[in-house]
Amino acid sequence: MKFFAVEGRLSAFAFLFAAFFAVQATVADTLQTTNRRITSSTAYETTPTLGNDGTTDLVVFTLRPVLAGGALDGGDIWYQPLVGGAPSDLPVQIT
Amino acid sequence: MTSTSGGIVVYQISTGNTHEIATATIIQEPKIHGNRVVWREGGALSAMVKYYELGWLGTAITPRTLAGPVPPTFDIQIGDRFAVWAELDGDWDIYAYDFSMMAEIRVTDTAGINERNPGTSGAWIVWEQDSSSIEAMHMDTAERISLSNGAGNYNPTIDGDLIAWETDVTGNLDVWVYRISEGESYEVTAISPGSDQYLNDVFGNMVAYVDMSGGSEDIYVATLEFIPDEPCADFGGDGDGDGVCDDDDNCPLVANSDQSDSNGDGIGDACAGTPNLTITLEHSPLEPTAADLILFTATVSNIGDAGAGPSRLLFDIGGEHPGQYFDVPELAPGESHAVERRMVLIAQNYINNAYADADAVVAEINESDNHAIDTFTVVPATLLPEIAVAPEVVDFGQVELGDFATAIVTVSNLGEGVLTLHEIALGDDTVFAVEPLVVPFDIGTNETVDLVLTFTPMAETPYSSELTLLSNDGDETFVAVSLSGEGVVTAVPPSEQIVSILDFIDESVAAGTLAGDGAGKSADNRLGALENMIEAAGEDIALGDIDSACGQLRSAYRRTDGLSPPPDFVVGPAAAELAERIVALRETLGCE
Numbered sequence: 001m002k003f004f005a006v007e008g009r010l011s012a013f014a015f016l017f018a019a020f021f022a023v024q025a026t027v028a029d030t031l032q033t034t035n036r037r038i039t040s041s042t043a044y045e046t047t048p049t050l051g052n053d054g055t056t057d058l059v060v061f062t063l064r065p066v067l068a069g070g071a072l073d074g075g076d077i078w079y080q081p082l083v084g085g086a087p088s089d090l091p092v093q094i095t
Numbered sequence: 096m097t098s099t100s101g102g103i104v105v106y107q108i109s110t111g112n113t114h115e116i117a118t119a120t121i122i123q124e125p126k127i128h129g130n131r132v133v134w135r136e137g138g139a140l141s142a143m144v145k146y147y148e149l150g151w152l153g154t155a156i157t158p159r160t161l162a163g164p165v166p167p168t169f170d171i172q173i174g175d176r177f178a179v180w181a182e183l184d185g186d187w188d189i190y191a192y193d194f195s196m197m198a199e200i201r202v203t204d205t206a207g208i209n210e211r212n213p214g215t216s217g218a219w220i221v222w223e224q225d226s227s228s229i230e231a232m233h234m235d236t237a238e239r240i241s242l243s244n245g246a247g248n249y250n251p252t253i254d255g256d257l258i259a260w261e262t263d264v265t266g267n268l269d270v271w272v273y274r275i276s277e278g279e280s281y282e283v284t285a286i287s288p289g290s291d292q293y294l295n296d297v298f299g300n301m302v303a304y305v306d307m308s309g310g311s312e313d314i315y316v317a318t319l320e321f322i323p324d325e326p327c328a329d330f331g332g333d334g335d336g337d338g339v340c341d342d343d344d345n346c347p348l349v350a351n352s353d354q355s356d357s358n359g360d361g362i363g364d365a366c367a368g369t370p371n372l373t374i375t376l377e378h379s380p381l382e383p384t385a386a387d388l389i390l391f392t393a394t395v396s397n398i399g400d401a402g403a404g405p406s407r408l409l410f411d412i413g414g415e416h417p418g419q420y421f422d423v424p425e426l427a428p429g430e431s432h433a434v435e436r437r438m439v440l441i442a443q444n445y446i447n448n449a450y451a452d453a454d455a456v457v458a459e460i461n462e463s464d465n466h467a468i469d470t471f472t473v474v475p476a477t478l479l480p481e482i483a484v485a486p487e488v489v490d491f492g493q494v495e496l497g498d499f500a501t502a503i504v505t506v507s508n509l510g511e512g513v514l515t516l517h518e519i520a521l522g523d524d525t526v527f528a529v530e531p532l533v534v535p536f537d538i539g540t541n542e543t544v545d546l547v548l549t550f551t552p553m554a555e556t557p558y559s560s561e562l563t564l565l566s567n568d569g570d571e572t573f574v575a576v577s578l579s580g581e582g583v584v585t586a587v588p589p590s591e592q593i594v595s596i597l598d599f600i601d602e603s604v605a606a607g608t609l610a611g612d613g614a615g616k617s618a619d620n621r622l623g624a625l626e627n628m629i630e631a632a633g634e635d636i637a638l639g640d641i642d643s644a645c646g647q648l649r650s651a652y653r654r655t656d657g658l659s660p661p662p663d664f665v666v667g668p669a670a671a672e673l674a675e676r677i678v679a680l681r682e683t684l685g686c687e
Contacts, residue, residue, distance in 0.1 A: 029321040031272075031281035038303075038314040046305050046312045050298030053108045059296075059303050061314050079108070085301050085318030094106045 038080050038087060042066055045078075057082040063093075103134055105149060116147045117158050128173040131194070133161070135171055135180070142168040144180055144192065161192040162199050174215035174253075177234070181211045181222075189213045189222045193234075202232065216253040219275070223249055229260045229273075242273055242280065252297045257319075259283070259297035261304075270295045270304045272319065283317050334456070348404050348458050369460035370426070371399030372406065374451040376469035385441045385476035386567045388517045388535075393449035393467070394433045397426035399460055409453035412438055413445045420453060437517070440473045441569035447471075480540075481510030482568040484576060489562075491550035491580030499551040504576055506546060506564065508538040515567045519546065522560035526551055527578050529562060552582025589644075592680045593633035599676060600626060603669035612666040621664035625654055629677075636684070645686035652677045 039045040044064045051058055059082060062075040080091040102118035103125050116132060125134040130149040135142050136158075143163030162168075167183040177191045179202070187209040189202040202220055203210045210230070213222040221231040221240075228243035229251045242248065246264035253259070258273040268291040270283040283302050284292040290308035292315070300319045305312050327333040331341030337350035345354055346363030355364045362369065375394045383389045393410045397403045403426045411418025421434045447469040452459065459465075484506050491500040508514035516536040521527050530547035538544055552558060562576040587595070603609035604622070611622030628651040635644035654664040655674040665673065 028277060028279040029274075029323050031283075032320045032322055033283055033285075033317045034320075035284065035315055035317045037306075037309070038316050040309060040313055042311055044312040045314045047294060048296055048303035048305065048314045048316075050296050050301055050303050050316070052298075055109075057299070057301065058108075059314060059316055061303075066311065077106070080314070082301070082316060085316045092108075094108075094111075 034085060036086050038082075039063075039091075044072055056088065057085075103132060103147070105132060114149075116149070117145070124169070124171045126171055126173045128175060131173055131178075133171055133173045133178045135168055137164065141165075144168060144171060144178065146173070146178060146192075162190065165190075170212050172214050174217065176217060177215040177220060179213035179215045179220055179222075181213060187211050189220065191215070191220055191234075200234070202234075203230075212250050214251050214253045214258075216255060219253055221251040221253045221258050223251055223260070229258065231258060231275075240273070240275065250293070250295065252295055254297045254299065257297050257300075257302075259295045259302050261293050261295060267291050268293045270302055270317070272297065272302060274321070277321075281319075283319065284315075346458065348456075366401070366458060368401035369399050370397050370401050370403030370428070370457055371460045371464070372396070372403055372426070372451040372457060373398050373464045374408075374449050374467040376447055376449050376467040378447070378469060378471060381471075382474060383440070383471075384474040385439070385479065385569055386512060386515065387473075388437055388439050388515070388565065388567055388572075389473075391436045391438065391447060391469075392433055393436075394431050395423050395426070395451045396431040397428055400428055402427050403452075403457045403459075406452040406457045407454045408434055409448075409450040410434055410436060411448050412436060413440055413443075413447065418448070423451070437565065439567045439569045439572045441475075441479070444472050445470065476512055478512035478540075479510050480508050480512045480514035480538075480566070480568050482514055482564070482566050482571050482574055483507040483509050484564065484574050486576070487574075488577045489548060489579070491578070493581050493583040494550055494552050496552055496555060496582050496584050499549050500580065502548045502550075504546045504548060504562065505543050506538065507543045508540055510568070511540055513540070514538040516544075516564060517567065518563070518565035520563045520565070521578075524558060524560045526553055526558050526580075526582075527560045527562075548578065550578070550580040552580060555582050555584050557581045586683055589636045589680060589683050590633065592676070592683060593629060593636065596629055596673070596676050596680065597626060599669070599673060600629075603667065603673070606669075607667075608669035609665055609667040609673065612663055621654075625651055625664040628654075632680075641684050641686075645681060645684055648677055648681050648684075648686065652681070 038059060043066060045061050047062045049060045058079045060077065060079045063078050064072040064075045067073050076093055077095040078091050078093050080087055081089045102115050103122055105114045105116055119136050121137055123135050125132060131146055132149060133144065133146040136145050137143050141164035144161040145158045146161055147158045161178055165182055168180050170181040172179050176195055177193055179189060179191045181187050182190050186207060188204060189210045191200045191202050193200055208225055210222045210224050213220055218233050218235045219231055220234060221229065224230045226247050226249060228241055229248045231240040244262060244264045246262055248260055248262045251258055251260040256275050259270060261268045261270055267289060270292045271280055272283055273280045290306060292304045292306050295302055295304040302317045304315055306315050327340035334341050334347050335350040337352040339352060339354060341347040345356055345361060346366035349365040351363050351365035357364050373396050377392045379390045380387060391412055393408060395408055405425055406423045408421045408423050409418050410421060423432050426432060449467045451465040484504060489502045489504065491502060494500045516534055518534060519529060519532055521529055528549045559579045562578060564574045565572060600609060611618035613621050628647045632644040632647035635647060652674055653661055655670055655677060657663060
């Protein structure tokens, strides 16, 4: 799938031109991704935010346990230290 | 984060401490970047965007209001230069506060089009437009990016050169990234077809997102590596690195990115003056017989008017296939490079071929003169030699360093003609040697000659090499004998070292090179004490008490090492060697 990147807002004509331009573009770099699952509990972990605390990369997220009836409990904030995008230590609960 | 009492609490990771920096009835969407915290405060119809500069040392700073009271305001984000948010001012538009200018900016002003979910990094602000396209603007240059694909596109985040967002172009939500510098989009979550990935956040070369395929929402992090493609991979490469692929380059060996060609002859100006490689073939003797070792020479010459880069020569003799390749160095105009091969050929008509620049890496003015052919006939010999070599493998085995071993290789002529040895060669390793034989050396029919080989190892290691015989035996021109051997050091048993040390003391004393050190009788007593230590060590070794032996030898060494304290028991020119022998024995025993 190709995305069309142009300057300015696209008119119908511009959209077609963008498609043509994209095909003629020079060969792009290849993206190699490594996707790692950071959490795997039955709780709901959501709203990830990446950052660095000056020492290590980390991802901050909200963890909401599932209650007995299936509803979600209130959320707590956790963070997971990362090295190279992989967990490097145990996650830390901060609330 | 927001506190349960309606405030903003900052958690300091390095200390684990929390700081409440603001309190209000309604506080939402706190975001942090560096030392700045931004949030929305107040009710939906009269919200304010506020921020706080963290001091970390507990100094209270009253939160500042960046905007407000303002219409319904959501989607607050902060970067290193801007705080950004979306305001419902008739329709949704993007606003920003520029910390460098300390001023609020309206980023979008489009009637009837909704812009939401902004993000920011550096001078870039990115947002989602009508849930269909991702828009970005550089606030200094007004450069604009619009990403669309006919499907839904949502929730852009940005960091540095990367914009990440979610799109349902494949029927479910996937995370994609766009490289601003390259102008290309890439799918990040292609590994999870059929499930949604959403709520992305990009940072450096990582993208975090949520995936629910495991039964509940889980956090994933993708690391991104952009591997440069070789743009000329399918177009002959780019030998001169000028960015023009060789297939299209009008001067492929000289960098000329401008491709200037003043006279329009298809050859770039940078190649004005072009090398021209030619080749000649010779053989000697001119009328060889089947008993002759024939020397074949192929000469590559540059008769052009510009230097030729390194090339390769393909040289085949007698129609051998595929022949042998030889590297040819750079050749200045007028320079030549000769390659020689020697071979014995039995009676037959032959065709030799040689191709200059066999790999065609030199851009020449004339490629048609790169091939030379040499046809000739070998005069048949009525009586042919037949070489036999035995053994064909010689293993000298283990040889003590400082010693050498010998072996004999017998060369026999089992044929009816005279066998001539033209060359007897060894590999580069000088530990093997062959007794000199003056070549050419003739061996009559049914006669033999013995070649005496020696192996003199120089180090404690295995060696291997090859003895090569070049003769006029047409079907075995080259015969190789494999050579191997190993240099070793055989350790003297400790008990023998004890005896050797005691003998050394006796011999040195007798020779006057060693004596006890001390006044009067104490000199002899000290010498005797030293001998007693060594004898005691010998007894300990015999009993298997190595620790005790090591202790005795350590004491003996300290009495011979020339250092004080303790004072040495012996003196004389042989004292140093005595100390070395004691050290060697301790090493044999493995003493610490």
